Amino acid sequence: MTIMLIIGALWKIIDLARAPHDRVLRTLVTCLLLLAIGQILSFPGPNSAVDALTGVGVGKVTFNAVFMSGLSALILFFVSSTPGTTAHYRR
Secondary structure, X not given: OHHHHHHHHHHHHHHHHHXXXXXXXHHHHHHHHHHHHHHHHOOHHHHHHXXXXXXXXXXXXXXXXXXXXXXHXXXXXXXXXXXXXXXXXHO
C-alpha cells in the first residue's frame, strides 16, 4: 500500500507540474503525500525514531495526525471534484 501511495503521489506530482493552477489536483497530491507519509510513520522503525527524538508516544500521535490530515484532504478532493458544489465549497 505504501509503495502504491508513493507511486500515485509521484505520478500526480508530474501531472501537477504540467497544470500548476489546478486546485483539485493539488488537493489530490496533498492527500496522496500525507497518506504515504502516514503509512511510513506506521512502521515500527520510523515510529521508534520519532519517539527517540521527542518522547514516548509522539510517533503514534504524529502518525494519527498525518493520516487523519490525509483522509481530510481526500474528503476535500471528493467535495471539490463534484460538479455544482464548488460555489458552496469556497464559502
